Amino acid sequence: MHYHDKMKKSPSPRGPVSDQQATSLDVGIAALLLRFKLEPSIVAGSPYADLHVNDVGLLVMISGPETWSVRKIAQSLGTPISTISSALDRLEQRGLIRRERLPGDRRMVHIGLTQVGNRLVAKIRANQVETCRLMLTRLNGPDREALIRLVTLLAER
Numbered sequence: 001m002h003y004h005d006k007m008k009k010s011p012s013p014r015g016p017v018s019d020q021q022a023t024s025l026d027v028g029i030a031a032l033l034l035r036f037k038l039e040p041s042i043v044a045g046s047p048y049a050d051l052h053v054n055d056v057g058l059l060v061m062i063s064g065p066e067t068w069s070v071r072k073i074a075q076s077l078g079t080p081i082s083t084i085s086s087a088l089d090r091l092e093q094r095g096l097i098r099r100e101r102l103p104g105d106r107r108m109v110h111i112g113l114t115q116v117g118n119r120l121v122a123k124i125r126a127n128q129v130e131t132c133r134l135m136l137t138r139l140n141g142p143d144r145e146a147l148i149r150l151v152t153l154l155a156e157r
Contacts, residue, residue, distance in 0.1 A: 032135070056124060058087055059113070062097060063121040068111040096120060 051059075061076070062068050070088065074081045088111060091097040096117035102108045113121060136144045 052087065052090060055087055055091060058084075059091065059096060059117060059121050060124060062111055063113055063118065069109060070111065073111065091117070 058073070058077075061073065066072075070081055070084050073079075073088075074084045077084070088097060088099070092099065095114055098112055098114050100110045100112065102110050136147070139147060
């Protein structure tokens, strides 16, 4: 019996998660990471090349419309300020981000992308979107919508 068949027979969508279910999901996610080369550290020659694994998400986050400070980034990611500061140091040394004092409050340091950082994030996002397109081509319309809905549900805090 396939895992998908067992899902259909489950009486409650929010019942306990079995070891087999958790293991099946882990195996499936690992296979997706390998199949679609989603792990940045294994994608030589890609926009991710030479980036620390956590830097990709940090760059994409900073590229958003919000005003970011070290404290706000650390709070958003649930990561110590020292860890964020080290990552920002790496990214600043590579010319991908800049730190600027805000005119109204010299104590506040705004974190933003440089032009080089913006170009890299555009490449990263294009690569991510194309990878998702490749994944979704294997599914029909309703299955695509279901997958997107479920992934979005899992990603919510």
